[in-house]
Amino acid sequence: MKKILMLILSIILGVNVTGCNINISSKNVKIISASGLPAVTMCKLAKEEDKIEKGYKTTYTFGSDEETEKVLYNEEYDIALVPTDMAAKVYNKNSNYEICASIGQGSxxxxxxxxxxxxxxxxxxxxxxxxxxxxxxxxxxxxxxxxxxxxxxxxxxxxxxxxxxxxxxxxxxxxxxxxxxxxxxxxxxxxxxxxxxxxxxxxxxxxxxxNTQGGYPQFSVIVKKDFVKNNKKFVDKFLSKIKESIDFVNTNPLQAGAYGEEFKISVKPQVLSKAIKRCNLKFKEVDEFKKNYEEFFAILYDYNNEVVGGKVPDDSIYYK
CATH class of the missing domain: 3.40.190.10 (Periplasmic binding protein-like II)
Known part of the structure; x- marks a missing residue:
């Protein structure tokens, strides 16, 4: 009878019950990176980080730019590392992803x-x-x-x-x-x-x-707004991990390249080691780089508005 009651409780609460201990099932967080340098910044996390925050399980996907843009239009991932023009297009398509940080400037x-x-x-x-x-x-x-x-x-x-x-x-x-x-x-x-x-x-x-400082944001981290609402602590921890990962790539490009090879990222370790100084991988929170984003979107829009999805993204694209 006790086992039956425990089984019923597990079904109702969606938890695993063993004796008096209750282990809440982990929330799965889906993270995707577009090809190239954004994928390089994420490979250490994908290789070494099983968990970022207690109660969460992260899964990592590496896709082509075309594949990544398509799944983001359909809002299939919680977090993505993408070219900044893609961030603008996705936002103007579904308004449900916001920019948290720049992870690389012009390279x-x-x-x-x-x-x-x-x-x-x-x-x-x-x-x-x-x-x-x-x-x-x-x-x-x-x-x-x-x-x-x-x-x-x-x-x-x-x-x-x-x-x-x-x-x-x-x-x-x-x-x-x-x-x-x-x-x-x-x-x-x-x-x-x-x-x-x-x-x-x-x-x-x-x-x-x-006449700007710091250049333009070539790559960005975006997060689904629906996910942020109930998981802000996780998002902030993820951003700190991405910063650590970028620091690791800049100081250990050979090892980062080796990680990348395991995930079929087309960057050879020896090439990354030679190229890293020119890759311009730097983490900048959107608060400190917001002016650069606004200027960049306006400049792109003025020349060809389709590059940013037909309009300059409004202020709600920026993570707060």
Whole structure:
């Protein structure tokens, strides 16, 4: 009879009852990262952290950018590490994810073998420049920088490619002499073509052009608002763990890269070790970086509003 009563109590309360001890089942937290550097910042957590807070169980997923954006539109995950333009698009789609922190600022670099090119200025006019995906966040950022620098950017011959490996191939083969390349692919490219010169990072050029400090937020942590309401302590602890994880990646890139290989993240440990100083992985809580977000969203919107999902996100996108 006692066993039957215990079973009934377990069903009603949703807990496991053993004698006088009650063990509450853990709440499952679903976390996803888009590809590239956001995934690198999360690999230590996925490898080493079984639990962040008592009563919670975390599960980690690494997806492509396309897969990640789709599941966030459907609100399938509690927390995500994503490119910042995706954060804006998802918010404008369902209004149910808010930005908690920037986990990486601009990590693209202007490189060339053309000695006549000196930066994001008029020396790029009538020159071929390889860049990722037309109307992408980096495409719009570069064009905004050029426009602000009084360059008729329509006279730049953009050579669009669909992936970073394709970008590396185009530059390494000499098919095109100038490009805007993300780390860690830049380090791979420099192995293949040591004659390329790094002129500037998009982050530094952005700061100089728009008179900002700290650059633009390339990657962000977003959290589902419905989840935050009842789990703020967990969210705050998760953010502190992500900060620790980023610090670990910056100081132990070989080990971080080894963790990444286990999760099939396409960043080799030796490459990450060489690239880490240019990856610009820094944790900044949204409170301290809010102005940078607001400026960045406005700049992207002014050039191509579709990059941020059709409108500048309002103030409720920011975690409080």
């Amino acid at each position: 693209y670099y202007l490189v060339t073998t053309d000695s006549s090119i000196t930066g994001f200025n008029n020396t790029l006019v009538n020159k071929d420049v390889a860049i990722l995906e037309k109307n992408s966040m980096i495409d719009t950022t570069v064009k905004s920088i050029l426009k602000e620098n009084n360059v008729n950017e329509s006279l730049v011959n953009y050579r669009y490619v669909n992936s970073a490996p394709e970008l590396v191939t185009a530059l390494a083969s000499g098919t095109v002499r100038t490009g805007v390349v993300p780390e860690t692919y830049l380090t791979t490219l420099l192995y293949k073509h040591s004659g390329l010169k790094i002129l500037t990072s998009t982050n530094d050029a952005y700061d100089k052009t728009f």
